[in-house]
Amino acid sequence: MKRTGLLNSELSYIISKLGHFDALTVCDxxxxxxxxxxxxxxxVSEGIPSFIDVVKAVLMEMELESVELAEEFKDVSSDRHDELISVLEMESAQRGKDIPVDYVRHVNFKLNTKKSVAIVRTGEFTPYANITFKAGVVF
Known part of the structure:
Protein backbone atom coordinates (compact mmCIF):
# COMPACT_ATOMS: atom_id res chain seq x y z
CA MET A 1 0.00 0.00 0.00
CA LYS A 2 1.26 3.46 -0.91
CA ARG A 3 1.38 5.58 2.25
CA THR A 4 2.32 9.08 1.07
CA GLY A 5 1.50 11.46 -1.72
CA LEU A 6 -1.38 10.82 -4.05
CA LEU A 7 -3.18 7.69 -2.88
CA ASN A 8 -5.79 7.37 -5.65
CA SER A 9 -4.28 4.73 -7.91
CA GLU A 10 -6.18 5.76 -11.03
CA LEU A 11 -5.15 9.41 -10.74
CA SER A 12 -1.57 8.54 -9.83
CA TYR A 13 -1.36 6.26 -12.88
CA ILE A 14 -2.71 8.93 -15.24
CA ILE A 15 -0.19 11.49 -13.96
CA SER A 16 2.65 9.00 -14.40
CA LYS A 17 1.69 8.55 -18.08
CA LEU A 18 1.49 12.25 -18.97
CA GLY A 19 3.87 13.61 -21.56
CA HIS A 20 4.95 17.19 -22.17
CA PHE A 21 1.91 19.44 -22.77
CA ASP A 22 -0.62 16.67 -22.02
CA ALA A 23 -3.63 18.09 -20.19
CA LEU A 24 -5.28 16.96 -16.96
CA THR A 25 -8.40 18.76 -15.74
CA VAL A 26 -9.66 18.95 -12.16
CA CYS A 27 -13.24 20.16 -12.00
CA ASP A 28 -16.18 21.00 -9.80
CA VAL A 44 -18.52 11.72 -2.62
CA SER A 45 -20.83 14.52 -1.51
CA GLU A 46 -20.97 18.31 -1.52
CA GLY A 47 -17.46 19.58 -0.79
CA ILE A 48 -15.92 16.13 -0.45
CA PRO A 49 -13.29 16.13 -1.71
CA SER A 50 -12.78 19.83 -2.20
CA PHE A 51 -11.39 21.29 -5.39
CA ILE A 52 -8.41 22.82 -3.55
CA ASP A 53 -7.53 19.56 -1.78
CA VAL A 54 -7.45 17.69 -5.09
CA VAL A 55 -5.42 20.46 -6.74
CA LYS A 56 -2.86 20.24 -3.91
CA ALA A 57 -2.66 16.46 -4.27
CA VAL A 58 -2.09 16.73 -8.02
CA LEU A 59 0.58 19.38 -7.50
CA MET A 60 2.51 16.96 -5.26
CA GLU A 61 2.89 14.55 -8.18
CA MET A 62 2.80 16.53 -11.41
CA GLU A 63 5.39 18.62 -13.22
CA LEU A 64 3.70 21.67 -14.73
CA GLU A 65 4.20 23.75 -17.84
CA SER A 66 1.15 25.97 -17.23
CA VAL A 67 -2.47 25.99 -16.11
CA GLU A 68 -5.70 27.15 -17.69
CA LEU A 69 -8.67 28.72 -15.90
CA ALA A 70 -11.97 30.23 -16.98
CA GLU A 71 -12.04 34.04 -16.96
CA GLU A 72 -15.38 33.94 -15.17
CA PHE A 73 -13.80 32.19 -12.18
CA LYS A 74 -12.16 35.47 -11.06
CA ASP A 75 -15.44 37.37 -10.78
CA VAL A 76 -18.09 34.78 -9.98
CA SER A 77 -16.13 32.79 -7.39
CA SER A 78 -13.41 35.23 -6.41
CA ASP A 79 -12.71 33.72 -2.97
CA ARG A 80 -12.01 30.24 -4.36
CA HIS A 81 -10.11 31.76 -7.30
CA ASP A 82 -7.89 33.75 -4.95
CA GLU A 83 -7.31 30.66 -2.82
CA LEU A 84 -6.24 28.74 -5.92
CA ILE A 85 -3.92 31.51 -7.07
CA SER A 86 -2.34 31.53 -3.61
CA VAL A 87 -1.76 27.77 -3.83
CA LEU A 88 -0.20 28.17 -7.28
CA GLU A 89 2.02 31.03 -6.09
CA MET A 90 3.24 28.95 -3.14
CA GLU A 91 3.91 26.06 -5.50
CA SER A 92 5.81 28.37 -7.86
CA ALA A 93 7.97 29.61 -4.99
CA GLN A 94 8.65 26.06 -3.82
CA ARG A 95 9.61 24.93 -7.33
CA GLY A 96 11.63 28.05 -8.02
CA LYS A 97 9.86 28.79 -11.30
CA ASP A 98 6.70 30.50 -12.45
CA ILE A 99 3.57 28.56 -13.27
CA PRO A 100 1.92 30.55 -16.06
CA VAL A 101 -1.85 30.96 -15.69
CA ASP A 102 -3.81 31.30 -18.93
CA TYR A 103 -7.41 32.54 -18.85
CA VAL A 104 -10.04 31.65 -21.45
CA ARG A 105 -13.79 32.12 -21.59
CA HIS A 106 -15.66 29.31 -19.85
CA VAL A 107 -17.23 28.13 -23.08
CA ASN A 108 -13.72 27.68 -24.52
CA PHE A 109 -12.49 26.07 -21.31
CA LYS A 110 -15.20 23.42 -21.70
CA LEU A 111 -14.28 22.87 -25.35
CA ASN A 112 -10.61 22.55 -24.42
CA THR A 113 -11.37 19.77 -21.93
CA LYS A 114 -11.92 17.50 -24.93
CA LYS A 115 -8.12 17.48 -25.22
CA SER A 116 -7.60 16.36 -21.61
CA VAL A 117 -6.18 12.92 -20.99
CA ALA A 118 -8.55 12.71 -18.03
CA ILE A 119 -10.94 14.87 -16.04
CA VAL A 120 -11.01 14.54 -12.27
CA ARG A 121 -14.43 15.34 -10.78
CA THR A 122 -14.44 16.66 -7.22
CA GLY A 123 -17.28 17.34 -4.80
CA GLU A 124 -16.81 21.09 -5.23
CA PHE A 125 -20.03 23.11 -5.52
CA THR A 126 -18.33 26.42 -6.40
CA PRO A 127 -19.07 27.77 -9.89
CA TYR A 128 -16.13 27.76 -12.31
CA ALA A 129 -13.83 25.92 -9.87
CA ASN A 130 -12.03 24.12 -12.68
CA ILE A 131 -8.40 23.97 -13.73
CA THR A 132 -6.55 22.32 -16.56
CA PHE A 133 -2.95 21.44 -15.82
CA LYS A 134 -0.56 21.25 -18.78
CA ALA A 135 2.23 18.80 -18.09
CA GLY A 136 5.81 19.96 -18.06
CA VAL A 137 9.04 18.00 -18.03
CA VAL A 138 11.36 17.44 -15.09
CA PHE A 139 14.54 18.27 -17.01
Missing part, protein backbone atom coordinates in the same frame (compact mmCIF):
# COMPACT_ATOMS: atom_id res chain seq x y z
CA UNK A 29 -19.13 18.64 -9.55
CA UNK A 30 -20.97 20.27 -12.45
CA UNK A 31 -18.52 20.51 -15.33
CA UNK A 32 -19.68 18.40 -18.27
CA UNK A 33 -17.18 15.69 -19.13
CA UNK A 34 -16.88 15.14 -22.87
CA UNK A 35 -17.50 11.73 -24.32
CA UNK A 36 -14.25 9.90 -24.91
CA UNK A 37 -12.33 11.62 -22.11
CA UNK A 38 -11.49 9.46 -19.11
CA UNK A 39 -13.48 10.39 -16.00
CA UNK A 40 -11.92 9.97 -12.58
CA UNK A 41 -14.86 10.61 -10.29
CA UNK A 42 -13.71 11.40 -6.77
CA UNK A 43 -16.94 13.18 -5.75
Missing amino acids: AGLPIPEGVQRIDLA
Whole structure:
Protein backbone atom coordinates (compact mmCIF):
# COMPACT_ATOMS: atom_id res chain seq x y z
CA MET A 1 0.00 0.00 0.00
CA LYS A 2 1.26 3.46 -0.91
CA ARG A 3 1.38 5.58 2.25
CA THR A 4 2.32 9.08 1.07
CA GLY A 5 1.50 11.46 -1.72
CA LEU A 6 -1.38 10.82 -4.05
CA LEU A 7 -3.18 7.69 -2.88
CA ASN A 8 -5.79 7.37 -5.65
CA SER A 9 -4.28 4.73 -7.91
CA GLU A 10 -6.18 5.76 -11.03
CA LEU A 11 -5.15 9.41 -10.74
CA SER A 12 -1.57 8.54 -9.83
CA TYR A 13 -1.36 6.26 -12.88
CA ILE A 14 -2.71 8.93 -15.24
CA ILE A 15 -0.19 11.49 -13.96
CA SER A 16 2.65 9.00 -14.40
CA LYS A 17 1.69 8.55 -18.08
CA LEU A 18 1.49 12.25 -18.97
CA GLY A 19 3.87 13.61 -21.56
CA HIS A 20 4.95 17.19 -22.17
CA PHE A 21 1.91 19.44 -22.77
CA ASP A 22 -0.62 16.67 -22.02
CA ALA A 23 -3.63 18.09 -20.19
CA LEU A 24 -5.28 16.96 -16.96
CA THR A 25 -8.40 18.76 -15.74
CA VAL A 26 -9.66 18.95 -12.16
CA CYS A 27 -13.24 20.16 -12.00
CA ASP A 28 -16.18 21.00 -9.80
CA ALA A 29 -19.13 18.64 -9.55
CA GLY A 30 -20.97 20.27 -12.45
CA LEU A 31 -18.52 20.51 -15.33
CA PRO A 32 -19.68 18.40 -18.27
CA ILE A 33 -17.18 15.69 -19.13
CA PRO A 34 -16.88 15.14 -22.87
CA GLU A 35 -17.50 11.73 -24.32
CA GLY A 36 -14.25 9.90 -24.91
CA VAL A 37 -12.33 11.62 -22.11
CA GLN A 38 -11.49 9.46 -19.11
CA ARG A 39 -13.48 10.39 -16.00
CA ILE A 40 -11.92 9.97 -12.58
CA ASP A 41 -14.86 10.61 -10.29
CA LEU A 42 -13.71 11.40 -6.77
CA ALA A 43 -16.94 13.18 -5.75
CA VAL A 44 -18.52 11.72 -2.62
CA SER A 45 -20.83 14.52 -1.51
CA GLU A 46 -20.97 18.31 -1.52
CA GLY A 47 -17.46 19.58 -0.79
CA ILE A 48 -15.92 16.13 -0.45
CA PRO A 49 -13.29 16.13 -1.71
CA SER A 50 -12.78 19.83 -2.20
CA PHE A 51 -11.39 21.29 -5.39
CA ILE A 52 -8.41 22.82 -3.55
CA ASP A 53 -7.53 19.56 -1.78
CA VAL A 54 -7.45 17.69 -5.09
CA VAL A 55 -5.42 20.46 -6.74
CA LYS A 56 -2.86 20.24 -3.91
CA ALA A 57 -2.66 16.46 -4.27
CA VAL A 58 -2.09 16.73 -8.02
CA LEU A 59 0.58 19.38 -7.50
CA MET A 60 2.51 16.96 -5.26
CA GLU A 61 2.89 14.55 -8.18
CA MET A 62 2.80 16.53 -11.41
CA GLU A 63 5.39 18.62 -13.22
CA LEU A 64 3.70 21.67 -14.73
CA GLU A 65 4.20 23.75 -17.84
CA SER A 66 1.15 25.97 -17.23
CA VAL A 67 -2.47 25.99 -16.11
CA GLU A 68 -5.70 27.15 -17.69
CA LEU A 69 -8.67 28.72 -15.90
CA ALA A 70 -11.97 30.23 -16.98
CA GLU A 71 -12.04 34.04 -16.96
CA GLU A 72 -15.38 33.94 -15.17
CA PHE A 73 -13.80 32.19 -12.18
CA LYS A 74 -12.16 35.47 -11.06
CA ASP A 75 -15.44 37.37 -10.78
CA VAL A 76 -18.09 34.78 -9.98
CA SER A 77 -16.13 32.79 -7.39
CA SER A 78 -13.41 35.23 -6.41
CA ASP A 79 -12.71 33.72 -2.97
CA ARG A 80 -12.01 30.24 -4.36
CA HIS A 81 -10.11 31.76 -7.30
CA ASP A 82 -7.89 33.75 -4.95
CA GLU A 83 -7.31 30.66 -2.82
CA LEU A 84 -6.24 28.74 -5.92
CA ILE A 85 -3.92 31.51 -7.07
CA SER A 86 -2.34 31.53 -3.61
CA VAL A 87 -1.76 27.77 -3.83
CA LEU A 88 -0.20 28.17 -7.28
CA GLU A 89 2.02 31.03 -6.09
CA MET A 90 3.24 28.95 -3.14
CA GLU A 91 3.91 26.06 -5.50
CA SER A 92 5.81 28.37 -7.86
CA ALA A 93 7.97 29.61 -4.99
CA GLN A 94 8.65 26.06 -3.82
CA ARG A 95 9.61 24.93 -7.33
CA GLY A 96 11.63 28.05 -8.02
CA LYS A 97 9.86 28.79 -11.30
CA ASP A 98 6.70 30.50 -12.45
CA ILE A 99 3.57 28.56 -13.27
CA PRO A 100 1.92 30.55 -16.06
CA VAL A 101 -1.85 30.96 -15.69
CA ASP A 102 -3.81 31.30 -18.93
CA TYR A 103 -7.41 32.54 -18.85
CA VAL A 104 -10.04 31.65 -21.45
CA ARG A 105 -13.79 32.12 -21.59
CA HIS A 106 -15.66 29.31 -19.85
CA VAL A 107 -17.23 28.13 -23.08
CA ASN A 108 -13.72 27.68 -24.52
CA PHE A 109 -12.49 26.07 -21.31
CA LYS A 110 -15.20 23.42 -21.70
CA LEU A 111 -14.28 22.87 -25.35
CA ASN A 112 -10.61 22.55 -24.42
CA THR A 113 -11.37 19.77 -21.93
CA LYS A 114 -11.92 17.50 -24.93
CA LYS A 115 -8.12 17.48 -25.22
CA SER A 116 -7.60 16.36 -21.61
CA VAL A 117 -6.18 12.92 -20.99
CA ALA A 118 -8.55 12.71 -18.03
CA ILE A 119 -10.94 14.87 -16.04
CA VAL A 120 -11.01 14.54 -12.27
CA ARG A 121 -14.43 15.34 -10.78
CA THR A 122 -14.44 16.66 -7.22
CA GLY A 123 -17.28 17.34 -4.80
CA GLU A 124 -16.81 21.09 -5.23
CA PHE A 125 -20.03 23.11 -5.52
CA THR A 126 -18.33 26.42 -6.40
CA PRO A 127 -19.07 27.77 -9.89
CA TYR A 128 -16.13 27.76 -12.31
CA ALA A 129 -13.83 25.92 -9.87
CA ASN A 130 -12.03 24.12 -12.68
CA ILE A 131 -8.40 23.97 -13.73
CA THR A 132 -6.55 22.32 -16.56
CA PHE A 133 -2.95 21.44 -15.82
CA LYS A 134 -0.56 21.25 -18.78
CA ALA A 135 2.23 18.80 -18.09
CA GLY A 136 5.81 19.96 -18.06
CA VAL A 137 9.04 18.00 -18.03
CA VAL A 138 11.36 17.44 -15.09
CA PHE A 139 14.54 18.27 -17.01
